[in-house]
Amino acid sequence: MKKDIATPEVTDVSVAVVPRMDAGEELWDIYLINAGDQPLENVLVTSQGYGSIDGVDKTTTVLRHFHQSLPPREAIRIEPIQPSLFGINNEYWVSFNNGEHMLDKRYLFKAGTIRQEALRTLPILDRPGVIMS
Template identity: 40%
Template structure:
């Protein structure tokens, strides 16, 4: 019975943490984004995020994005520097057409840092990407 259940693989949807300068305070802030690199729109995106380690757990954050057009991105949340020392998990569920998909994106502790920056697709900014 289980072998008959088809669970589709999520492709071309990423989470990136980007370092950006805050326009008002002139500080270098870390912000998490969802990237839709597909040729189709995504609807009703539900995001549950948390940070954790063996000793610490952050409160769970919940976000909703009603619609994310094809080949675009949207900000999820600001990430404080203290949270970067933890594992950061983003559980993302969304609709592509009439099909519901979900995936867990995990940034391992201390992997979000200046040394790990790379060019992020679509954004043309530097950040850390999880596929």
């Protein structure tokens, strides 16, 4: 029975980490990117970091962000992220309505994957960043 239920795959939706300069200080922001042709409705993003820094277990507070809509081929800033957290796993669960379907996907930036050497030009934002699709 369960095999008969269609579960559409999430495509054209990404989470990206983007650096920015503010008063000479390098800061980073998390963005949700909708590269698809349909708007995302009732978007809920849950974020949490977890892992070990210098042998000490570290878990960040679970944050939840809600956006009514994300138009096609646009991006929204979700939250800032401190570079001190790049040494742990940073997880983002994204749930949204796309037409008649409610979809969700987990995006995981593993410890050490957010770094200057991993930057590439991002779709929609046209800025350098690290992306998970």
